[in-house]
Amino acid sequence: MKVSVVIVSYKVPYHLMLCLTSLQKATTGIKTEIIVIDNASNDQTHMLILKYFPNVKYIQNQTNDGFSKANNIAIHQALGEYICLVNPDTILSETCIKSVIEKHQSIKNCGILGLRLIDGTGHFLPESKINTLTLKVAALKMLGFSKHYYNNNISEQGEGQTATLVGAFMCFKKQDYEQLQGLDEDYFMYGEDIDLSYQFIKKGFQNYYLGSEKIIHFKGESTLRDKIYFKRFFDSVKLFFRKHYSNSKLMIGLVSVFFHVAKYFKKIKMAKKEKTEINFNSVYLFSDDILLIENLKPLFNQEVKLLNNVERHQKKFENDLIIFDPSVSSYLEIIDFMIKQRRGNNLFRFIIPQSNILIGSDSSTSQARVMTF
Structure with missing residues (x-):
């Protein structure tokens, strides 16, 4: 077996369907x-x-014990x-x-290899x-x-060594992973990818970013706008410092000061924030199925x-909503089109194959919306 793709799912059945549909195409010809x-x-x-997806190996946890x-559990069973x-x-x-996989094989002592993430509007x-993650980096991050x-x-499209890669997509050798502590289960959500990246570096590996390959990640980082995420980020920083730095008590004390200052200003900023309604000019369907038009119109x-x-x-799109039918376009073509049109303030939706579901996200900080037609 060449590759084991592991997906942790929690209450996102339709997002998962779209992901698995794209994965089937991405793993064609690879023993996966x-x-x-x-x-x-x-x-x-x-x-x-x-x-x-009857060929997918499914594991059902009885409780939500975190990412x-x-x-x-899945990596332990992976072949x-x-x-x-x-x-x-x-x-x-x-x-x-x-x-x-080819790039990972070409890099000496490659630990984790990640790629370019694009949000639901085509932006990097x-x-x-x-x-x-250092004290300075963490403090400035919390302050915005x-x-x-x-x-x-x-650069966005470049490649090279980087300290940390994000858990939305990580590729590494199983035998290398088994040399490490692995994903630390003390992190429930947020921070475990930072920790794992650091573990690989401490073991003598180099982590690598490949910008020539890109995927869509609907739920981008919340940039600390959400108060729950903000607290979890702070807790993850404390855990990371406690685990990896000898002067962790001093660092945690200092970052705590920044946390409380940042939380105060964040509260004011969030109170002033107004909700804006999403508007668009025209709706376009990229498909060969004319019957979809009447179904989507309502x-x-x-x-x-x-x-x-x-x-x-040929057309220039501006403030439009564009619906993709993946049965007539490759996902690579769709992603490239979104990147090309991202400056036009356009919105994008995907039809999930074999369903009457649309999915799309309108910013880098919002979870993808599910619509039934």
Whole structure:
């Protein structure tokens, strides 16, 4: 077995369907097993996998014990030479798995290899490559200054060494992972990817960012706007310092001061924040299925315009909503189109194959919306 793809799922059945559909194409020709481990979602996840993805290995946890523990259970059972950790709210291009394996094999002492993450509007997610977490970096991050947190020495489309990679997509050798402590189960959510990246570096490996390959990650980092995330980030920082730094007590004391200062200003900022309604001019459907038009029309209370392949590439889109039918376009083509059109303030939706579900996200900080037509 060459690759084991591990996905931890929790109450995102339709996001998972879209992810698995893209994964089937991304692993074509590669000896792969896909393992989905569900953290007690108690929803239709298992039923949908049985119906549409019978070849997926499914593990049902009885309780939600967090991201790290679920991954460790699945990795222990995995048979692949390589492990790819993939979030359920991602869409993979057809070339990404093959490319990251080939790149990983070409790099001496490669630990974790990550790739370029794109949000639901086609914009780059800077957390695709992160610097080492230090007191200065953590303090500035909580105060809203992320310049030193992200690795800006590598361009969006470039490649090179980086200290930290994000858990939305990680590729590493199973035998290398087994030399480490592994994903620390003291981290329930947030911080475990930073910790694992650091473990690989301490063991003498180098982590690597590959910007030529990209995937969509609907739920981008919340940039500490959400108060729950804000607290969890702070708790993860404390745990990381306690584990990896000898002067952790002093560092935790100092970062605590920054946390309380930042929390005060964050509270004021959030109180002033107004909700804005999402508007768009026209709705376009990229499909060959004309019957979809009438089914989609009630969702938007306006005409849905069908565009053929030539028209899609000739038209300039501005403040429009674009619906992709993956049965007529490759995921790589769709992702490239989104990147090309990202400056036009457009919105994007995906039809999940074999369903009447649309999924899309309208910012780097919002979870993908599910719509039934």
